[in-house]
Structure formats: structure tokens, C-alpha cells
Amino acid sequence: MVLDKLGRALHGALQKLTRATHVDERAIKELVREVQRALLQADVNVELVLGLTKRIEKRALGEKLPPGMGRKEHVIKIVYEELSAFLGKPAELRLQPGKSTVLLMVGLQGSGKTTSVAKLAAHFKKRGFKVGIVCADTFRPGAYEQIKQLVEQSGIKVFGDPRAKDPIKLAKEGVEKLKRENTELILVDSAGRHRKEEALMEEMRQIADAVKPDEVILVLDATLGQQAREQAAAFKKATDVGSILVTKLDGTAKGGGALSAVAATGAPIKFVGTGEHIDDLETFVPERFVARLLGMGDIETLLRKIREATETEKLKPTDVKAIMAGKLTLRDVYDQLEAMSKMGPLSKLMQLIPGVGVSVPEEQMRVGEKKLKRFKVIMQSMTKEELENPKLLNSSRIRRIARGSGTTEAEVKELLKQYEFMKRFIKTFAKGRTPRFGPWGKLVKEMSKGTMPSPGKREG
Numbered sequence: 001m002v003l004d005k006l007g008r009a010l011h012g013a014l015q016k017l018t019r020a021t022h023v024d025e026r027a028i029k030e031l032v033r034e035v036q037r038a039l040l041q042a043d044v045n046v047e048l049v050l051g052l053t054k055r056i057e058k059r060a061l062g063e064k065l066p067p068g069m070g071r072k073e074h075v076i077k078i079v080y081e082e083l084s085a086f087l088g089k090p091a092e093l094r095l096q097p098g099k100s101t102v103l104l105m106v107g108l109q110g111s112g113k114t115t116s117v118a119k120l121a122a123h124f125k126k127r128g129f130k131v132g133i134v135c136a137d138t139f140r141p142g143a144y145e146q147i148k149q150l151v152e153q154s155g156i157k158v159f160g161d162p163r164a165k166d167p168i169k170l171a172k173e174g175v176e177k178l179k180r181e182n183t184e185l186i187l188v189d190s191a192g193r194h195r196k197e198e199a200l201m202e203e204m205r206q207i208a209d210a211v212k213p214d215e216v217i218l219v220l221d222a223t224l225g226q227q228a229r230e231q232a233a234a235f236k237k238a239t240d241v242g243s244i245l246v247t248k249l250d251g252t253a254k255g256g257g258a259l260s261a262v263a264a265t266g267a268p269i270k271f272v273g274t275g276e277h278i279d280d281l282e283t284f285v286p287e288r289f290v291a292r293l294l295g296m297g298d299i300e301t302l303l304r305k306i307r308e309a310t311e312t313e314k315l316k317p318t319d320v321k322a323i324m325a326g327k328l329t330l331r332d333v334y335d336q337l338e339a340m341s342k343m344g345p346l347s348k349l350m351q352l353i354p355g356v357g358v359s360v361p362e363e364q365m366r367v368g369e370k371k372l373k374r375f376k377v378i379m380q381s382m383t384k385e386e387l388e389n390p391k392l393l394n395s396s397r398i399r400r401i402a403r404g405s406g407t408t409e410a411e412v413k414e415l416l417k418q419y420e421f422m423k424r425f426i427k428t429f430a431k432g433r434t435p436r437f438g439p440w441g442k443l444v445k446e447m448s449k450g451t452m453p454s455p456g457k458r459e460g
């Protein structure tokens, strides 16, 4: 995860709020102060920080609670929404299949243009587009060789001429040629080094004039921190910058400063670079980015998915009542697992639950999904009566079920243990002791490892 330090600090601030007994004005002001401290340490501009935290405070103190939402959740939601808005509106780069889209990459020396051209080319090639590159950097020695080498493995065509002196002519020829070959995405890499910045800006303008790009993408280095704003403004003045790609987010604690400064200029950030490797490119969606940064997932999506899944679920209201009274059958467990698989891979779902996503490693989640599938197979080998009343399962039946489902006795027993555990868990629920995220997180972890605690050890 990029911006680890900032993410941890923000997450810590929210966790403190979650643990507080009362969410009063003092707790909110304390949260606001901690958010401020975290952002300032990530080199976010002071004025921007103050503006943002003022909005958070005002909303948290002044807004009415939406129905069905607790105060803590409400405050967390506000922080999440304001931070997302702080990083700009989502703006995706859309290509039209069968048509040529020309992107001109500009930026100062060493900002990461050439690397990003290679990353974008690979990104869109993987998505099935015909991609080509024009190397219009006649200034940097070996520029053509560099880009050729970067995309060699991906089999992407590079147009260029190491001996050419006129980048404008070269760019024009290259784009025209690739267009004739029906290339759907044409990426033009330009020079970043020049003796004078003036000359660089002039060259950029002339290339843009010659190739008429659909979009000019400015490449900015995140290690600039909040100074990225000046650079973005200078480029915007010189050319028609359509979007921004921020590189090297992996290698700096100042990334928050760079992202927020760029967003403040109004140009959308569409991609971020998160490493030197060709795959280290991410589409930038503010909400998603902030959700991951906070380690809390996207609440709205989670709620919607759960709602959708329960709508198609077979459980009738009477069944729910019976379950809450502690009459959970194995069939109910089966139905629950079915409903869960409809919500998509468990690993994806878990990332959406606040506080869980960060604590369950991907590797364990995969084991969890596999296990769920095995459980389903086991249940399919059981009789209707056994599903209704698991007490009927004696050791000889367990052996037969294991053989019949191609699993082991240990796995069948594990399922029964899980059934007992769920039963107890739900009883606790029914008694009005709402399980918090903590126990949920633990439950999920245990499920995924397949080491359910024996129900006897838990207080029910």
C-alpha cells in the first residue's frame, strides 16, 4: 500500500473515535486535530488542510443523523466523503474501440514520462486495445532505446528514429503512421530535458499543434509534495493539460501533499505510478483510494451488496425468527453460504467491511473461499433430515458423508463445529449484544483459517 504512514495515522484517528464511549464535541475536535496532524505530516498544504478539516468539523457537529446510522459511523462517513472530494472528482480515461485516441505525455525531466508511457501501453494492451508508441524525445540520449526495451516483452510497436533532430516532424509522422495502421491508442512520449524550461514548453506546444492529441497528460513526481501545484499550474498555462498522472507514490511520504495539491488545480488525476515495474500503475479513483488508505472499505457498496444478496436469498421471515431463537439448521448454514457466494468472492467482500480488510491477508481469504466450497459439497451429501437436524450425524454417517463427498472426516467435523459456532454467535446476536467489528473480524479470520474455536470455550 502506498502512503502507508498517512494511512496508518488516519486509521488510528478513526479508531480512537470508534473506541470512544461518547462522540461529543470534544471527541470530534480531537479527531479533527489528529486528521490535521496526519495530513500536515504528509506535506499537505496548510490552507488546504484547514479548509478540509473545517468542513469535516462543521458537518460532524451540525448534520442530523441519517436514519439507522450511529453517530460514530456518521462521522467516519463524513471523513471518508470529504477526503475523497479533496482528491478530486473521478475521471476515467475511456478509449473508443476501433478509433484512434492520441495521448501526449508531458512533464519535466525525470518525472517518469517514459516509464509511464510503457505502463499505460501495457495496461491498455492487456484490455484488448491495439497500442502503439511514438518516441518524440530527440533530446535525451538513448530515449528510443529506453522505451523500446521497456515494452519489448509486451510486443508493443514503437515508432522513432534515434538520429532524428526534429521532434515535431517525428511526432507527426509517427502518429500518422500508427493511425493508418488502425492503432487504437497512440502514446506520444516527449522530451523532459532542455537547456531552458521556456524551450521545453515551446516544443510541447508545437508537438501538440502537430499531432492534435485527444488529451495531454501531465506527468508529475509525487516526491515534489505540495510543490507539485506550481508545476501543474505552469504546465497548465503553457498547454491544454487534460489530466495528470502522479508517479513515485511508492517512494515518498509526501504523496498526500502532491495528490491534494494537484487536485486543487482542478485537473483530474487519472493514474498513479506506484513502482518502477511496468505493472505498477493504478487507475486513480478518489473514493477507492481513500477507502484503502483508511483501511475501511466502501460502506455504501457493502450495504448495497448485502441488500441485493438478501433479496435473492431464500430465507423467509419465519426462518429468520427461528434462527434468532437459536434453531439454526445446517440447511440455514448452507443457504447463508449460498447467499455469500452470490455476493462475490469472499475476499472482495471482506475488504469492504471497515476494519476487516486490512487485518485479513489475501492468502488466508483464498483458503477461506476454498473451504466454503468444500463445505457446500459436504452438505450436498447429507440427507434432508440430517440438514434439518445435525444431531443425527453419528460417526459412521460422518465417515460415509466424507467418502461420498470426496472430503475427509476431519472436514465434515469442522463443518459441524462451525455450525455450532454460528449457532452460538447468532444467539449472542439475538440477546441484543450486537457483535462489533472486532468479533466479526475474528470470526472471519477463524473461518478462513478453518480453525473454528470450539463453542464451549466461548461465552454464549
Ligand SMILES: Nc1nc2c(ncn2[C@@H]2O[C@H](COP(=O)(O)OP(=O)(O)OP(=O)(O)O)[C@@H](O)[C@H]2O)c(=O)[nH]1
Residues within 6 Å of the ligand: 107, 108, 109, 110, 111, 112, 113, 114, 115, 116, 137, 140, 190, 191, 192, 193, 247, 248, 249, 250, 251, 272, 273, 274, 275, 276, 280
Ligand atoms: N519508484 C518509482 N520509480 C519510478 C516511477 N515512475 C518512474 N520511476 C523511475 O523514475 C526514473 C525516471 O523515469 P523516466 O520514465 O525515465 O522519466 P522521464 O520523465 O521519461 O525522464 P526524461 O525522459 O529524462 O525527461 C526512472 O528511474 C524510473 O524507473 C514510479 O512510479 N515509482
Ligand SMILES: [Mg+2]
Residues within 6 Å of the ligand: 113, 114, 115, 137, 140, 143, 189, 190, 191, 192
Ligand atoms: Mg523520458
